[in-house]
Amino acid sequence: MQTYTLSVSPDFSPEHLSGWFIFNTWLQKSLATPFHLELYDEFELQRRDIQLDKIDLIYANPYDAAMLVREKGFQAVARPASTSDEAVIAVLNSSACLSVDDLKEGVRVATTHDPDVHMMGMIMLEPADLDRSNVIVTPVHSYVIVAKHLLNGQADIGFFLKDAFHDLSDLIRSQMRVLVESQIDVIHHTLLAGPNVQHLIPQLLDNLLQMQDDIKGKAVLESMQMTGWLKMEQEDTEFMIDLIDTLIE
Amino acid sequence: MFITYHDGSSREITVIDQEVPYPDGKLIVSRTDTTGVITHANQAFIEMSGYSLDELIGINHNILRHPDMPAAAFKDLWVTIQSGKKWNGYVKNLRKDGAFYWVKATVIPNIRNGELMGYTSVRRKPSRSKVDACTALYAQMKMDVPS
Numbered sequence: 001m002q003t004y005t006l007s008v009s010p011d012f013s014p015e016h017l018s019g020w021f022i023f024n025t026w027l028q029k030s031l032a033t034p035f036h037l038e039l040y041d042e043f044e045l046q047r048r049d050i051q052l053d054k055i056d057l058i059y060a061n062p063y064d065a066a067m068l069v070r071e072k073g074f075q076a077v078a079r080p081a082s083t084s085d086e087a088v089i090a091v092l093n094s095s096a097c098l099s100v101d102d103l104k105e106g107v108r109v110a111t112t113h114d115p116d117v118h119m120m121g122m123i124m125l126e127p128a129d130l131d132r133s134n135v136i137v138t139p140v141h142s143y144v145i146v147a148k149h150l151l152n153g154q155a156d157i158g159f160f161l162k163d164a165f166h167d168l169s170d171l172i173r174s175q176m177r178v179l180v181e182s183q184i185d186v187i188h189h190t191l192l193a194g195p196n197v198q199h200l201i202p203q204l205l206d207n208l209l210q211m212q213d214d215i216k217g218k219a220v221l222e223s224m225q226m227t228g229w230l231k232m233e234q235e236d237t238e239f240m241i242d243l244i245d246t247l248i249e
Numbered sequence: 250m251f252i253t254y255h256d257g258s259s260r261e262i263t264v265i266d267q268e269v270p271y272p273d274g275k276l277i278v279s280r281t282d283t284t285g286v287i288t289h290a291n292q293a294f295i296e297m298s299g300y301s302l303d304e305l306i307g308i309n310h311n312i313l314r315h316p317d318m319p320a321a322a323f324k325d326l327w328v329t330i331q332s333g334k335k336w337n338g339y340v341k342n343l344r345k346d347g348a349f350y351w352v353k354a355t356v357i358p359n360i361r362n363g364e365l366m367g368y369t370s371v372r373r374k375p376s377r378s379k380v381d382a383c384t385a386l387y388a389q390m391k392m393d394v395p396s
């Protein structure tokens with residue numbers, strides 16, 4: 001029997017990732033189909049494998065979801081209930097800045113390769129007349145490293161996925177404060193199925209929507225810090241892609 | 250005062266010289282059909298415009314038009330989106346209570362299976378310097394071509 005590949009956008013903390021291993025076990029059982037969970041530390045490596053058609057099922061960030069649907073023939077299946085992707089700009093507690101308007105040209109930004117969080121972070125700088133021409137951006141490989149850049153004084157501000165910011169250890173997070181936080185509500189991660197697994201979508205969707213109603217499924221959801229899944233209609237996906245389109249240059 | 254729209258229709262509006270600041274981190278989202286009639290509005294839209302969702306759905310988007318906005322800006326918007334392209338611009342919007350708020354707006358056509366289904370607009374917080382520049386520019390445009 002063919003083994004398919006499941007992957008997850010590399011923007012999650014290790015605590016979240018253990019939940020995806022549990023999910024993969026549940027997935028294989030519920031579909032009676034072998035899946036291999038392929039994890040990536042870096043967005044670039046995952047994108048390379050997407051281009052090589054090595055990934056069949058993916059929990060993608062909204063920005064990559066747009067590319068997967070438009071260019072790679074993926075179809076959105078479901079999204080987590082009651083969460084959305086929000087970005088946070090944080091500074092050290094000791095920073096003199098109290099709002100975005102206090103930031104000046106030449107500000108040093110630590111960010112990840114997470115495309116939607118970076119995009120939202122840059123949008124939240126625009127009210128201070130800051131853009132990529134007059135800020136110094138250092139992309140790093142994880143949100144923990146973004147935090148380190150702030151703590152070490154290598155950066156003045158850091159861009160975080162809100163959930164990842166709250167997943168930082170108390171010791172680290174307590175040394176920082178939020179300068180501004182997005183409240184977009186309508187942009188979220190989605191589970192997308194590639195061309196090779198289209199035949200599995202109806203069963204997969206049924207199983208996902210029923211997860212919260214059975215004890216085992218519920219435990220899996222809890223390990224992923226989710227309450228349940230919502231069906232993604234074609235138009236929901238198109239709308240989210242349109243939204244992302246309005247935001248990219 | 251009365252405001253007159255591009256099709257010659259008009260309505261009475263209240264205008265007060267008071268700005269409501271754009272909330273940090275929010276996006277104001279709406280969608281229209283192909284003629285500019287509102288089909289969707291998000292919570293931020295409702296809060297900033299001062300209208301309820303019921304009052305907005307089914308109404309022409311020009312309900313937000315502020316008399317300080319030159320007609321040419323909207324002409325440019327419609328020419329751009331009707332040719333299938335994305336439009337960006339700074340817009341001074343009129344609230345139901347007569348106050349105003351500035352936005353940096355982007356409008357794109359919604360294409361489904363190759364067909365135009367409507368438009369989506371997303372607004373974000375503009376910088377003060379851009380608002381000041383547009384205030385001057387739009388005032389000049391209105392003096393050149395009174396509408």
Ligand SMILES: Cc1cc2nc3c(=O)[nH]c(=O)nc-3n(C[C@H](O)[C@H](O)[C@H](O)COP(=O)(O)O)c2cc1C
Pocket residue numbers: 253254255256279280281285309310311312313314315318323326340342356368369370
């Ligand atoms: C998706 C979309 C969003 C729009 N948003 C606004 C808006 O926020 N404020 C506004 O004054 N006009 C907006 N317009 C333009 C109006 O349709 C209209 O052209 C404008 O208010 C001027 O009115 P008039 O063309 O009827 O004279 C939008 C149009 C579209 C298609």
